[in-house]
Amino acid sequence: MQKRALMVGLGIAGMSAAIGLRQSGWTPVIVERAPGRRLGGYGVGLMPEGRQAAVDLGIADHLHTRNPxxxxxxxxxxxxxxxxxxxxxxxxxxxxAAVLRGDVEAALWEGTCGDGAGGDPVEVRFATTPVEIDDTGGDVQVLLTDAGTGSQYREGFDLVVGADGMRSSVRRMVFGPDEDYLTNxxxxxxxxxxxxxxxxxxxxxxxxxxxxxxxxxxxxxxxxxxxxxxxxxxxxxxxxxxxxxxxxxxxxxxxxxxxxxxxxxxxxxxxxxxxxxxxHQVRMPRWSNGRVVVLGDAAWCPNLFSGMGATFGLLGGAELGRALRENPDDLDVALTAWESGLRPSIRKHQRIARVKQQMFVxxxxxxxxxxxxxxxxxxxxxxxxxxxxxxxxxx
Ligand SMILES: Cc1cc2nc3c(=O)[nH]c(=O)nc-3n(C[C@H](O)[C@H](O)[C@H](O)COP(=O)(O)OP(=O)(O)OC[C@H]3O[C@@H](n4cnc5c(N)ncnc54)[C@H](O)[C@@H]3O)c2cc1C
The missing domain is CATH 3.30.9 (D-Amino Acid Oxidase; Chain A, domain 2)
Known part of the structure; x- marks a missing residue:
């Protein structure tokens, strides 16, 4: 039977992870707090690692770039x-590559749910948030709230992926309070x-x-x-x-x-x-705990001065899929391999961001x-x- 993963957050990291997991034979489901997709946004520069991840995720052809x-x-x-x-x-x-954040999200949306999806469209539930996450060892039981109907329901998943941004609620519920991880x-x-x-x-x-x-x-x-x-x-x-x-x-x-x-x-x-x-910058000693993993700004937000958050969101999702593909029978090994592959580069860019901040301001x-x-x-x-x-x- 196909394994099911819950992605929390329909941003760059959540959609990248959804595509990465689907490429590895998983069935992803995305929940998003907002009532619909966000468009536009601010300007973003995508670095070569992010562009390569877009290729690996099969969305590069949908990515509209705007370099003068x-x-x-x-x-x-x-x-x-x-x-x-x-x-x-x-x-x-x-x-x-000069893009708007919305350009990256639009390309990912196309690869997730649109005609360009290289697989079954991913199920997306808007206005939905997790309020309890319980890793039972066998699976993860998640209590979800649907703000549209006001209903709550419990559902089991083989993996929960917190891609819900810098102030992640998945991180708060599973790893601890913001103060432990957000540096001001x-x-x-x-x-x-x-x-x-x-x-x-x-x-x-x-x-x-x-x-x-x-x-x-x-x-x-x-x-x-x-x-x-x-x-x-x-x-x-x-x-x-x-x-x-x-x-x-x-x-x-x-x-x-x-x-x-x-x-x-x-x-x-x-x-x-x-x-x-x-x-802020997010610094965590470990990005997974049992069957719950965080990625993107939720796990490592390098912040805007680094100019690497979107790039690492794409890369993190693509690499998570790859690690699960290469270690299909051992989630712990897959998550450890994924984290040790990414961490050195992310840490390096978190440090460089201090210097870049001086260039910005x-x-x-x-x-x-x-x-x-x-x-x-x-x-x-x-x-x-x-x-x-x-x-x-x-x-
Ligand atoms: C001004 C600015 C400029 C930037 N420039 C660059 C750049 O040049 N290059 C670069 O690589 N990066 C840049 N970045 C960083 C980059 O935009 C972010 O790192 C990236 O978009 C983060 O993606 P994410 O998916 O991890 O998180 P987010 O974009 O924060 O997405 C999180 C998603 O989760 C949803 N969510 C939140 N809470 C819940 C919940 N409880 N339940 C369900 N859903 C939830 C949110 O609504 C959102 O859709 C810049 C950032 C800023 C602010």
């Missing part, structure tokens, strides 16, 4: 208001899609205004409006969640009287939706100046490399 031609231009704004060529997110080694980064973010590009910039331009403790980024795409990220450092995380978000952000960014910052803040007031949240004036100097040198070195390559091609 020739990588687009990135502008850095100096304190005196001048524009100078800058280094953007897409200039990172590995040539990230004393930083906030607000991300959303702009209705239109900042006036006087080209559609595909990216713009960086990085000052000590606060920064505004605009990410240009080939065929949709730019997305933006406001980020700032604060030690009063609780205080950021009281009152109006817009007022809060206006007050934090007051004094940065620049047309780019003004445009972004004005757009925020019109935005149909935006993400406003504190920044410097912690002080001296770091701001140092950052600008380093990026100018990197950009000059890149220009030299490109010029040499062009000369080589022309010869």
């Amino acid at each position: 031609p020739d990588g687009g231009k990135t502008w850095s704004l100096t304190r005196s208001g001048d524009r100078e060529p800058g280094m953007g997110f897409l200039h990172q080694p590995g040539d990230p 980064w004393d930083a906030m973010i607000c991300a959303f899609q702009l209705k239109e590009q900042v006036p006087s910039y080209a559609e595909t331009d990216s713009i960086v205004v990085a000052r000590a403790k606060r920064a505004v980024w605009v990410f240009g795409f080939d065929d949709c409006a730019p997305t933006t990220l406001l980020t700032y450092r604060t030690q009063d995380i609780q205080g950021q969640f009281t009152g109006s978000r817009v007022e809060q952000l206006r007050s934090v960014f007051s004094g940065m009287d620049d047309p780019v910052v003004r445009h972004v803040l004005d757009s925020l007031e019109q935005a149909p939706e935006f993400l406003f949240d504190s920044v 410097p912690s002080s004036r001296p770091v701001e100046a140092l950052r600008a100097t380093i990026l100018r040198r990197l950009l000059a070195a890149r220009e030299r490399r490109l010029a040499t390559a062009r000369a080589g091609a022309a010869a």
Whole structure:
């Protein structure tokens, strides 16, 4: 008989795991707290490991990418208001694929439930959450609540996969409270899609205004409006969640009287939706306990500064499927192999995220100046490399 797995969460990690498990002969069922699928979202750069995982999951052909031609231009704004060529997110080694989070989820949805699914469509239950998880040894009994009908029912699974994000309820129920696993980064973010590009910039331009403790980024795409990220450092995380978000952000960014910052803040007031949240990293000593496993942001959220969460969500799901395929009769061995394969790379990127945070939002004036100097040198070195390559091609 086919083994059944419950995935909690219809994000990148949950759908990747569902496809990975189905490829290994399991029957996945996904429950999602929201009443329907979410679309759009903020800009994401997919690294080569994530793109390879998309190939392994059979969804690469459905993935719509939006890299501007020739990588687009990135502008850095100096304190005196001048524009100078800058280094953007897409200039990172590995040539990230520029997508919206919704593009990755749409491709996964196609592979999970759409015509492009390489197997039976996966059953998805919206407005449904687990409220009790009991690993009996033989199976996992899960009490599920359906918010649509108000009903509760118990169901048995061979495996439960918690892919329910940074504040995972599966992790809380099976591994312990958030405080044991969430590390606070004393930083906030607000991300959303702009209705239109900042006036006087080209559609595909990216713009960086990085000052000590606060920064505004605009990410240009080939065929949709730019997305933006406001980020700032604060030690009063609780205080950021009281009152109006817009007022809060206006007050934090007051004094940065620049047309780019003004445009972004004005757009925020019109935005149909935006993400406003504190920044954390999730560190767990073990990602599985018996027949319950967590993955994606629930298990290892490296946070947005790492630029690796979506990549690792795809990879984690694909690799979980592979580990179960290679160890079909021993769940413990499969989960141990899966974790030891992924952990070193994830840990490395969790560490690097601290440095990348300084690139996103410097912690002080001296770091701001140092950052600008380093990026100018990197950009000059890149220009030299490109010029040499062009000369080589022309010869
Ligand atoms: C601004 C920003 C920029 C980013 N940029 C990048 C980037 O450039 N590159 C990159 O690789 N990553 C990036 N990331 C990170 C990446 O987006 C995340 O790591 C990734 O989307 C996490 O996917 P997930 O499936 O683990 O979790 P989530 O996306 O959080 O999905 C969890 C799902 O579970 C559902 N859920 C929650 N609780 C329950 C429950 N109790 N029951 C049922 N369902 C539940 C939620 O509704 C949601 O659908 C960025 C993140 C942000 C915020």
